[in-house]
Amino acid sequence: xxxxxxxxxxxxxxxxxxxxxxxxxxxxxxxxxxxxxxxxxxxxxxxxxxxxxxxxxxxxxxxxxxxxxxxxxxxxxxxxxxxxxxxxxxxxxxxxxxxxxxxxxxxxxxxxxxxxxxxxxxxxxxxxxxxxxxxxxxxxxxxxxxxxxxxxxxxxxxxxxxxxxxxxxxxxxxxxxxxxxxxxxxxxxxxxxxxxxxxxxxxxxxxxxxxxxxxxxxxxxxxxxxxxxxxxxxxxxxxxxxxxxxxxxxxxxxxxxxxxxxxxxxxxx
Amino acid sequence: xxxxxxxxxxxxxxxxxxxxxxxxxxxxxxxxxxxxxxxxxxxxxxxxxxxxxxxxxxxxxxxxxxxxxxxxxxxxxxxxxxxxxxxxxxxxxxxxxxxxxxxxxxxxxxxxxxxxxxxxxxxxxxxxxxxxxxxxxxxxxxxxxxxxxxxxxxxxxxxxxxxxxxxxxxxxxxxxxxxxxxxxxxxxxxxxxxxxxxxxxxxxxxxxxxxxxxxxxxxxxxxxxxxxxxxxxxxxxxxxxxxxxxxxxxxxxxxxxxxxxxxxxxxxxxxxxxxxxxxxxxxxxxxxxxxxxxxxxxxxxxxxxxxxxxxxxxxxxxxxxxxxxxxxxxxxxxxxxxxxxxxxxxxxxxxxxxxxxxxxxxxxxxxxxxxxxxxxxxxxxxxxxxxxxxxxxxxxxxxxxxxxxxxxxxxxxxxxxxxxxx
Numbered sequence: 222x223x224x225x226x227x228x229x230x231x232x233x234x235x236x237x238x239x240x241x242x243x244x245x246x247x248x249x250x251x252x253x254x255x256x257x258x259x260x261x262x263x264x265x266x267x268x269x270x271x272x273x274x275x276x277x278x279x280x281x282x283x284x285x286x287x288x289x290x291x292x293x294x295x296x297x298x299x300x301x302x303x304x305x306x307x308x309x310x311x312x313x314x315x316x317x318x319x320x321x322x323x324x325x326x327x328x329x330x331x332x333x334x335x336x337x338x339x340x341x342x343x344x345x346x347x348x349x350x351x352x353x354x355x356x357x358x359x360x361x362x363x364x365x366x367x368x369x370x371x372x373x374x375x376x377x378x379x380x381x382x383x384x385x386x387x388x389x390x391x392x393x394x395x396x397x398x399x400x401x402x403x404x405x406x407x408x409x410x411x412x413x414x415x416x417x418x419x420x421x422x423x424x425x426x427x428x429x430x431x432x433x434x435x436x437x438x439x440x441x442x443x444x445x446x447x448x449x450x451x452x453x454x455x456x457x458x459x460x461x462x463x464x465x466x467x468x469x470x471x472x473x474x475x476x477x478x479x480x481x482x483x484x485x486x487x488x489x490x
Numbered sequence: 491x492x493x494x495x496x497x498x499x500x501x502x503x504x505x506x507x508x509x510x511x512x513x514x515x516x517x518x519x520x521x522x523x524x525x526x527x528x529x530x531x532x533x534x535x536x537x538x539x540x541x542x543x544x545x546x547x548x549x550x551x552x553x554x555x556x557x558x559x560x561x562x563x564x565x566x567x568x569x570x571x572x573x574x575x576x577x578x579x580x581x582x583x584x585x586x587x588x589x590x591x592x593x594x595x596x597x598x599x600x601x602x603x604x605x606x607x608x609x610x611x612x613x614x615x616x617x618x619x620x621x622x623x624x625x626x627x628x629x630x631x632x633x634x635x636x637x638x639x640x641x642x643x644x645x646x647x648x649x650x651x652x653x654x655x656x657x658x659x660x661x662x663x664x665x666x667x668x669x670x671x672x673x674x675x676x677x678x679x680x681x682x683x684x685x686x687x688x689x690x691x692x693x694x695x696x697x698x699x700x701x702x703x704x705x706x707x708x709x710x711x712x713x714x715x716x717x718x719x720x721x722x723x724x725x726x727x728x729x730x731x732x733x734x735x736x737x738x739x740x741x742x743x744x745x746x747x748x749x750x751x752x753x754x755x756x757x758x759x760x761x762x763x764x765x766x767x768x769x770x771x772x773x774x775x776x777x778x779x780x781x782x783x784x785x786x787x788x789x790x791x792x793x794x795x796x797x798x799x800x801x802x803x804x805x806x807x808x809x810x811x812x813x814x815x816x817x818x819x820x821x822x823x824x825x826x827x828x829x830x831x832x833x834x835x836x837x838x839x840x841x842x843x844x845x846x847x848x849x850x851x852x853x854x855x856x857x858x859x860x861x862x863x864x865x866x867x868x869x870x871x872x873x874x875x876x877x878x879x880x881x882x883x884x885x886x887x888x889x890x891x892x893x894x895x896x897x898x899x900x901x902x903x904x905x906x907x908x909x910x911x912x
Binding site: 270271274275278282287288289332334337342388 | 532533534535537547548552558565682716720754757799843847896
């Protein structure tokens with residue numbers, strides 16, 4: 222069985238993120254409590270009201286007319302709680318985090334990709350979305366602290382096996398199930414911060430996962446947690462190296478590498 | 491002067507009924523136009539644009555009004571390796587059982603039909619930021635292959651200009667009806683109804699004028715989000731349809747609707763549309779060819795509709811439309827003259843389980859004054875989505891056509907089918 226190295230993918234991802242960040246800085250990233258200029262906010266509002274409000278609601282409450290028909294509910298922006306971030310658990314997302322979510326959409330939900338928007342349009346949208354929550358203008362929330370990735374470990378049989386062990390030890394299977402198919406004993410009873418039912422991801426189904434196309438993205442989810450959902454942050458609960466191993470294991474599930482060899486599964490239990 | 495399009499065809503009363511039955515089945519068969527083409531292109535699910543396919547939600551309506559694009563976006567020309575994002579397919583196998591009873595003669599007719607496993611192919615894409623295309627080709631073993639619609643769109647800011655074969659964009663476009671039964675008023679065919687009581691009125695063929703069908707048209711339409719919560723408009727010059735060329739049926743089509751979030755992000759929409767033109771009438775000669783008989787119909791259609799969601803849970807959608815259709819030079823049993831139809835519908839759609847289970851019901855009614863014809867139709871249906879692009883549906887329909895002392899026919903229809911789209 223061939224185990225693929227993901228280091229090249231990681232390098233590409235880092236370069237892409239760096240270039241995007243550079244562009245963002247040139248455009249004027251605004252991770253401060255200051256609001257953007259009125260012209261930008263007006264532009265953002267026009268776009269938001271026309272496109273985003275159908276799901277997220279005119280006032281950002283997540284109660285647009287489409288919300289009632291969606292299993293994964295649109296984000297309520299007024300609480301300032303966001304799933305997909307590069308910041309520590311409980312913190313606000315960076316402008317770049319928000320822009321990435323807008324640009325790429327969230328896979329397997331009704332949040333479509335807006336990659337055809339210009340950087341200026343996305344910038345305006347991000348600034349307008351931030352006006353919905355008072356947290357973004359609270360100076361106590363800043364500076365934002367982004368997670369540390371530590372040292373990525375090679376993606377090997379050994380890292381997958383150790384990751385499987387961590388998966389059981391950290392009780393990931395309670396929600397995600399023994400086989401990672403999202404059918405653990407707690408799965409049916411999970412709700413998010415707003416009381417809406419929420420389903421743990423099927424980790425074996427790449428098309429059902431969000432921001433999980435590489436061990437690095439999966440590591441980020443472990444490190445940040447998905448705020449507003451029962452998925453906690455594991456920063457501090459386990460060393461970075463163990464989180465990388467766990468990320469390798471989860472990555473192996475979706476790419477069907479390693480896990481389906483029954484002998485090793487038994488060994489890792 | 492005796493008009494030749496009365497003399498050239500000899501259709502019996504029973505034959506007319508049979509033809510009407512066939513026509514009713516034709517309109518009862520579903521159109522598989524809900525295809526996950528845009529979902530693939532924008533990496534999202536069908537529910538971004540649809541309540542349940544093919545019924546559009548508020549986002550989908552805006553998407554359509556923007557020329558099948560997300561507003562303000564600038565798409566790029568796809569490359570050959572991106573073929574899946576410009577080409578998609580759907581199949582719709584369906585079982586239909588119909589039980590009809592003639593309440594005058596007590597004659598009962600039962601029919602069972604397994605149909606239709608036709609394949610619908612949809613294609614849409616962009617040639618750069620300004621030009622795009624949209625096409626729908628049906629390959630059906632029963633009806634053959636045909637281009638349902640194909641048109642080019644030139645995007646000029648808030649206005650989209652289209653050219654080609656396309657379905658006119660009324661407030662409730664018929665291809666987005668939830669369920670398998672068309673709106674009876676909007677699918678009104680003046681000649682088909684006239685033939686119910688009068689022999690010799692040619693059904694279908696070149697004289698058919700159906701708003702639900704695509705026309706060759708040039709059109710300008712767009713979406714203005716700055717007017718309240720959005721204003722949609724369309725102005726089109728159209729040819730009529732079903733093989734009638736631009737010289738034989740020219741019409742102007744106007745359509746506009748206004749959206750407002752009246753409470754708690756729940757939209758209320760009210761719209762008006764108008765169609766008026768001139769249609770050259772044709773008769774079929776002994777060789778089967780259709781020839782212009784020197785007379786014209788000056789048809790017009792007017793529709794007023796509204797659409798509202800409940801403001802509490804936003805799971806209940808109520809729609810309604812009132813429509814008037816006027817035609818002339820149609821044989822009414824004694825002479826050629828005006829024929830006016832008035833019709834309306836009220837529809838209710840409910841989301842029982844998001845992205846899973848939906849139910850709907852509709853009451854349709856129409857009256858053709860010169861024929862004393864009334865047609866009342868009830869439909870109720872249930873849909874279950876296995877996944878966004880595969881669903882099972884079941885529908886019960888009841889229809890009654892009545893003309894005093896001539897026609898009293900009730901038809902109950904049961905249909906079960908599935909749509910599988912890729």
